[in-house]
Structures are given as structure tokens and as C-alpha cells.
Amino acid sequence: MKNAYYITFRSVTFAQRGERVLREAGVRCTLLRTPRWMEAQGCGYALRLWTADVEEILAALQREQIPMRKVYRQNRDGGMEELIR
């Protein structure tokens, strides 16, 4: 079953490289501003995507040495849950 995820990055450039890597792997994702509450330091960009296997996505980003901040899963009730990695 697919879920919505947010992956946050410190820099828009890392988010963009992540976007490139995922798109080339056939994963659709959207680059957007990180919701304020997700980023304690303020200001950042995130990728939003739907997937049934977030671990595969994260592994792909790690293989490309793209530093990620945090990963959140959106639950069915709309609430967000941070995935501890």
C-alpha cells in the first residue's frame, strides 16, 4: 500500500539532486518548501512522494550520498509521523 512521505533537506540543491535521482529511477516526486514545523532551523525544501517502499527510496538517495534531514510519513488521518532512521 502506498503512503505519502516527506523527505526534508537542509539545502534546496540537495533536494533538487534528490529529485533528479528519484525521477531518473521512475519515482514521481514534488519539490516544495518544508512545512515550518518539520524544520526546527527554519527554511528548507522537501520532496513529497507516494511509495509503498520508502526504504528503497532512502537507499537510493543514500547511494548518491545526498544528505537528508528527516523523513515523515503521512497517516490516513492526515497526521504526520517522523520515521526514526
Place this chain on the structure above:
Amino acid sequence: MIYLDSGATSFRKPPQVLRAMEQAMKTCASPGRGGYGPAMEAVRQVYGCREEAAALFDCLPEQVALTTSCTHGLNIAIRTLVKPGARVVISGFEHNAVTRPLHALGAKVTVAGRRLFDWEDTVSQFRKALDQGAEAAVFTHVSNVFGYILPIEELAQLCRERKVPFVLDGAQSAGALPISVKQLGADFLAVPGHKGLLGPQGTGLLICRRLPEPLLYGGTGSASRDQEMPQELPDRLEAGTLNVPGYAGLAEGIRFIRRIGPERILAQEHRQLERCVEGLKKKGLRVFSGPHQAATVSFLGEEDCEETAQRLAEKGIAVRAGLHCAPLAHESAGTIETGTVRVSFGHDAHDGQTEGLLRALKGREA
């Protein structure tokens, strides 16, 4: 006009560069600051430039920091590697963009290799200077005055073997000679956007393979609560709003070069260089030429170099005379008192330019 001053800036940019700039002016807002359409278009344009540069120089997109000029990038790189009073080795053909920052830092500079077009001398003098101890090295790829292509692979190897970090100045080579920062192991590569890369003035790139010290401090659109500049590249070096139309244009310039291939551009320039050198020599002018020469040549007649350049300007021919902001290079070549007239070909080099120049030069006097 016959434009032979590409060493200063490329003049006739590909039309797609102009179109991209105009489009960016119409469609882009501030990059990295918002999530709405025009702001996101701006980050796409900027990232496009990083990707193109990364492909050309063999690095990652985030290692491409956007600067306002090659000089800007050199200042960052030099201030990162060189602490006040440090020992630094440079070539005998460096531009003021290298020597002035070093002077301002009070660096103890050793000039290594002053013989034009002589790789053996350059390499042996560098080896000797590095063996005497150095905290950093800075060298140009191509002399902006004489077109001398330095043996950068050998110099890089000498630095790597001695664990001396180094900066490569690609002001005259980017876009015309292949450069892989990864293969060279360069700590920094600084290049202008507006010369061989065919972008607009006011753009440059600093390729960073180590964490630099910022020259500017301010907002980056990231980690805003933190009062330290971000540790991540490229944000660490990019405080303030970026010149989005400029980098959109630069991205198109690099695409143009990658499509044609730097090797093909150099071959086209080189054909004209050879014809030009031969023609200048036939006129009895003093011509500075030799092996390992890019598409730039200096010459001297009997009259003042500025008078020659002025006479050519009046005939619609653009060349540059004087010291070319590189007094060290002129000292090395023995032309510090006279300066030289510099002819530099660009991506659009063709027979008509060379013929026009040679026709306009009468003989020992222009």
C-alpha cells in the same frame, strides 16, 4: 567589427543565451526563498546551471558555487587555503586576481617557472618550490597574456604527492580545454562565466572539493535560525539573491559548448592562432609563440602597444594592449616595461578575423 579580445570576454554569445536570460527575467522570482511557481522556476534555472557545470568539470552539482566572477571565486579559494603569512607557490604567469589576494594576506609567495612555453622548467621549478615547503599552491591553466598552457596534470600530481592543497585558475581555459577536477584532485577550480563558457558578464563558478570559508555572510534561504553560515555547499557561499537571469544564460552557454565539444572549439581557435602567428612573424613583429599555446598570442611592434591597439580599434579590430592585469606574467616574459598587444580568439574564430587583422597591420608598425 573583428573581435579578437575573447580573453577579456566572449562577445557574440549564442542566441539561446540571450533568450534564456530574457525568459528568466520574465518568469523567475527569488530562488530558494519560496514555493510558488516563479520562485520554483528560479531554483530550476539555477540548478540547471549547476548540473551543466558539474557535467563539464566532473563534479557534483552542489560542488558548483555560483560567483560573480572568476576573481570572486579565486578570492574565496585563496582565503580558504591561505592563512596570513602562509607559504604559497604560484606560477610565473598569474593574474592579479591571484597575486593581489595573496599580497593582501601577506603570504610568502614563491614564484615557480617563469619560462614561457617550457613545461620542463615549469614542472621542475614547481617541484623545487614545493619541496621547500608550502601550505598551498595556486596556478593558472592558461596565461591570459601569452596563451601558455601550463602542465596542470603534472603540477597537480606534484601537489597531491606532497599533500599541498591547490587552486586552479581556469579563467582562460574553461570551455576550450577539458578539465576534470576529480582527476586533477583540485581543491578548488575558479572559472568565469562570461569568457569561454559564453555566459553573461557578472557570472562565475567556483568548483569546491573542500569546504570553503565564506566571503559573504547573509541569508541563504536555508537554516535561517542558525547564525552561522550553513556548512553545506553551495549555500555556504551563496548569501543574498542570486543573479538568476545570468545563470540561466550561463547554463545555455555551457550547453552550447558541451554540444559542440571543447576540443572542437579549441581546434577551430587553434587553426586561426597558427595562421595568425605565422602572419605576424612574416611582418617582422616580435611574436610570443611556442608549444602548449591556447588561442591567445601576444606581439609587439616598434611603436607603443597601446598605439597599435588604438590604431586597430580605429580600423574596427578589437584587441587588448598593456599589462593585461598580469604584471607577473610580463615580468616573466621580459615585457613589463613595454606591455604587449594581445590577440585572443574565441568560439567563433574564423579565417576572416585573422585575414582582417593581418591586413590592418602594415608591418613593424601597425
